[in-house]
Amino acid sequence: MNNFRTRTLALPGALCLLLAAGCGPEVPTVNFSVILPMTGPAGIYGEEIANGIQLRHEQLMSGDEQLAYNVVIDVVDSEGDAQQAASLLETAFSTSLAAIGGATSDEALAMVPVADDADRVLVSPSASSPELSGASEYFYRLIPSAEIEASTMATHLRDGVSVQRLALVVEDSAFGNSLADSVEAVWGTELAGRVTFTPSSDQNAMVQEALGYEADGIYVAASGAALAEAIQALRLAGFEGRGKRLATSSSLMIQAVLEAAGPAANGVYFTAPVFDLESPDEPIASFIADYREKYTDPAAWTAYQEAVAEDERASTVLQGMDLGDSGLAAARAEAEAAAEELATVEDALNTPGYYAGLGYDSMGVLIAALTELEVINVPSDFLKGMRAIRELQGVTGTIQFRETGDVQKFTRIYEIVDGKPVDFEKYWDGIRQERMRELERLQQQIERMNRDQ
Numbered sequence: 001m002n003n004f005r006t007r008t009l010a011l012p013g014a015l016c017l018l019l020a021a022g023c024g025p026e027v028p029t030v031n032f033s034v035i036l037p038m039t040g041p042a043g044i045y046g047e048e049i050a051n052g053i054q055l056r057h058e059q060l061m062s063g064d065e066q067l068a069y070n071v072v073i074d075v076v077d078s079e080g081d082a083q084q085a086a087s088l089l090e091t092a093f094s095t096s097l098a099a100i101g102g103a104t105s106d107e108a109l110a111m112v113p114v115a116d117d118a119d120r121v122l123v124s125p126s127a128s129s130p131e132l133s134g135a136s137e138y139f140y141r142l143i144p145s146a147e148i149e150a151s152t153m154a155t156h157l158r159d160g161v162s163v164q165r166l167a168l169v170v171e172d173s174a175f176g177n178s179l180a181d182s183v184e185a186v187w188g189t190e191l192a193g194r195v196t197f198t199p200s201s202d203q204n205a206m207v208q209e210a211l212g213y214e215a216d217g218i219y220v221a222a223s224g225a226a227l228a229e230a231i232q233a234l235r236l237a238g239f240e241g242r243g244k245r246l247a248t249s250s251s252l253m254i255q256a257v258l259e260a261a262g263p264a265a266n267g268v269y270f271t272a273p274v275f276d277l278e279s280p281d282e283p284i285a286s287f288i289a290d291y292r293e294k295y296t297d298p299a300a301w302t303a304y305q306e307a308v309a310e311d312e313r314a315s316t317v318l319q320g321m322d323l324g325d326s327g328l329a330a331a332r333a334e335a336e337a338a339a340e341e342l343a344t345v346e347d348a349l350n351t352p353g354y355y356a357g358l359g360y361d362s363m364g365v366l367i368a369a370l371t372e373l374e375v376i377n378v379p380s381d382f383l384k385g386m387r388a389i390r391e392l393q394g395v396t397g398t399i400q401f402r403e404t405g406d407v408q409k410f411t412r413i414y415e416i417v418d419g420k421p422v423d424f425e426k427y428w429d430g431i432r433q434e435r436m437r438e439l440e441r442l443q444q445q446i447e448r449m450n451r452d453q
Contacts, residue, residue, distance in 0.1 A: 026354075028376075029070040032366055033092035035101035041224045042247050044256040046103050049125045050075055052352065053100060055291055060367055069370055073363075082110040095117040098369075098382050100362045101158070102141075104223075105129035105174040119380040123365055128249075129178040134404040140365070140386060142358050142396065144176075144409045149249050149271040150182035152411045153219065156247075156269065156424075158188060160413070163217030163245050164370040165192040169230055171222035172198045179249055180221040190196050199226065206230075207237045216243055223251035228260035235264035245269065252264050253354040253414070253421055266419065271411040273397050275354045284395045287360060291352040300348040307342040315336040326423030350384025354396065361394035368392050 013331040034053055036046035057073050076092070078085035085107040092099055093114070098121040108127035115122035115236065116136040124132070124141040124404025133145055145398070147307060157163040166187060170180040177196075184191055193213035197206045210218060211234075213330070218239060220230045227248060250272035252258065277288060280326055293301060314335040321328050352360075369385030392399040400408040 017145045019176045019196045027068060027070050028251070029072060030370065030376075031072050031074065031096045032363075033096040033099040033101070034073055034075040034377070035078050035085055035088050035092065035099060035107075036075065036103050036109070037080035037085075038075075038077035040078045041226070042104050044254060045126060045251075046078075046080075046223055047105055048256075048353055048355040049359035049362070051291070052356035052361075053363045055287075055294055055356075055364035056360045058294070059290065060363075065367075067367065067371060071367070071370070078107060078223060079114065080104065080107075081107040086110040088112050088115045089122070090118070093120050093342060093379075096120070097376070097379055098123070098366055100125065100359075100366070102127045105132065105178060108132055108139075108141070109135075109174060112136050115139060119378075121369075121382050121386055123362050126355060126364045127175075129174055130182060131174075131178065133406050136405070138383065138403045140401055140407075142361055142365070142394075142399070142407050143250070144273065144411055145181045145406055146182045146249070147186070148409075149411050150179065152271045152413065153247055153249075153269065154183055154186045154188065156413045157217050157219070157245060159271075161217075161245055163215075165213070165215040166217040166219060167192045167210055167213040167218045168194040169206065169218055169222070169227045169234070170194060170196045171230075172196050173223075175223060176221045177253075180219070183219050183221065197226075197230070203233050204230065210234065211237055211239060217245040220246070220248045222248070224257060225260060227251055228257050228265075231261045231268060232264040240267070250354065250411070252416070255353050258416065258419060258421075263419070265416045268416045269424065270414050270416075270421070271356060271383075272414055272421075273409040273411055275357055275396055277351065283393060284357075285397045287357070288352060291356060292349045295350040295352075296348070300345065303345045304342075304349055311335075311338040311342045340381035355395075357396040361396050361399060364394055365389065365392065366398060395417075439447070 034050065034299050036050055038046045038050065053073065057071065060067065060071060062232070076088050078088060085101060089099055089101060100123050102111045102122060102124035103126050105127045108124045109129065109131060109156055111122055112132065112135045115138045119138065121138050121140065124139070126143045128143050128146040128149065130145050130147050132139065132141060157166060168180045168183060168191060169356060170176045180194065182251050192215040195206055195210045216233060220227060222230055231246065239246065246267065247269040249270055252265070252270040253272045254267065276284065279285065286386055318331045318335045321331055368389050369382060372385040372388040373381060389399065389401065397409050414421045415424045415427065
């Protein structure tokens with residue numbers, strides 16, 4: 001029995017109605033276009049965003065959710081070219097009700113006028129330029145404005161880790177320049193200096209100019225390979241060690257850039273909303289599990305499942321033994337070996353990153369908007385569904401939009417430790433607490449020694 005509410009889609013010449021004979025009412029088909037840089041310098045972000053979108057769409061079409069629309073997505077490569085992205089969007093809107101696109105600020109700035117002219121919604125997963133705030137009533141974005149990231153980082157550098165002189169190293173792009181401008185605007189004192197670079201720039205000259213400002217803090221406003229290369233170059237030139245703070249934006253929160261930067265990324269600060277891969281809460285727990293299963297090599301996934309089963313078996317055996325059991329030592333060793341094997345194979349899993357989460361939530365937003373609509377007579381009706389979204393639980397946090405189309409999210413400070421991002425406050429609170437416990441243990445040892453004398 002079909003218990004969906006009846007939906008009506010009346011878009012002449014745009015979308016077809018699918019009818020399952022004998023299985024209930026007509027089910028309208030809704031087309032969404034996805035226009036992302038799948039290749040080119042921004043391709044590492046676009047590919048991960050697309051993975052998240054496709055996973056959310058696959059979950060929807062599995063039939064476990066009640067949505068009285070058949071949803072079709074079409075993923076197109078913009079190649080990172082802003083004008084090409086705008087042209088692709090114009091073509092897409094001949095058949096699509098709404099679109100996800102504008103992964104970069106350059107692309108989003110070019111695509112927004114197209115969405116505005118077509119009266120159709122465009123959702124950007126990751127464009128952060130402040131110029132996009134309120135750019136169109138049809139434009140929404142899932143990542144906070146660069147102004148939010150800049151304010152959070154400037155406060156941390158100035159008040160948290162006592163940076164006195166800050167220099168900017170800026171990739172010459174809409175994203176890099178807007179991010180750097182935002183940092184400069186909220187820094188609260190005069191910058192030590194600003195260096196702009198392009199892919200063809202003399203990297204050594206760029207680094208030497210930056211170091212020439214004798215800053216104790218450098219903020220790199222860049223993304224992708226340019227960000228990784230700038231971090232490496234600054235470290236190799238000697239900008240490291242006590243009192244030298246290196247910082248950037250959420251562009252660092254992607255595995256491909258971290259791997260490209262290598263050990264040079266350790267100690268780098270960056271900003272991002274809360275994204276906790278260890279959270280047992282929904283929807284992030286299911287998102288991580290489903291993503292791993294879908295995008296991990298089948299052999300690695302099978303090895304992981306077998307390791308999980310062995311770890312559970314060995315743990316169960318150990319828990320069922322008492323202290324006097326002659327096989328306790330062997331069981332304990334077996335359980336430890338199983339846990340180590342599980343940790344090893346788990347490292348081989350394709351675990352989602354922040355940008356996959358942004359893609360997943362972008363698709364989730366379009367689905368949520370659809371659930372709010374009984375009738376879609378014209379494309380602009382979809383705007384009513386977007387405006388009805390209230391505190392949607394996403395994997396990148398609770399989603400609520402301002403009138404400007406900006407998502408209402410706050411950013412936190414993260415630090416790269418041993419190649420992985422950690423929450424700065426939680427990490428250092430843990431370090432301080434461990435030091436306090438160590439001091440307490442030492443004090444207790446001294447007191448015992450004094451009593452024994």
